Amino acid sequence: MAEQRCCPHCGVALTPTIGPPDSGWGDLLVCENNECVVFSGSKTDIRYKPSDSPLGCRYAEDVDGGYKSFNMLAFRGM
Numbered sequence: 001m002a003e004q005r006c007c008p009h010c011g012v013a014l015t016p017t018i019g020p021p022d023s024g025w026g027d028l029l030v031c032e033n034n035e036c037v038v039f040s041g042s043k044t045d046i047r048y049k050p051s052d053s054p055l056g057c058r059y060a061e062d063v064d065g066g067y068k069s070f071n072m073l074a075f076r077g078m
């Protein structure tokens with residue numbers, strides 16, 4: 001890794017990952033901290049989500065897009 005980037009919300013180092021093939025994303029950096037406010041606080045942001053759904057949003061950056069940040073929908077508990 002040429003550069004280590006950290007989540008601006010929790011300060012944990014972002015984990016390099018590859019976006020889903022049909023998402024249009026390439027290399028991504030994702031905050032995998034389950035205590036991160038983006039993830040732990042995402043429960044109320046997804047209104048259509050059932051209360052027992054394992055889905056949440058993780059902080060992520062699009063490497064190819066100039067490290068543009070976005071919230072990536074992700075399963076909880078991974």
Ligand SMILES: [Zn+2]
Pocket residue numbers: 007008009010011012031032033036037038059
């Ligand atoms: Zn975070």
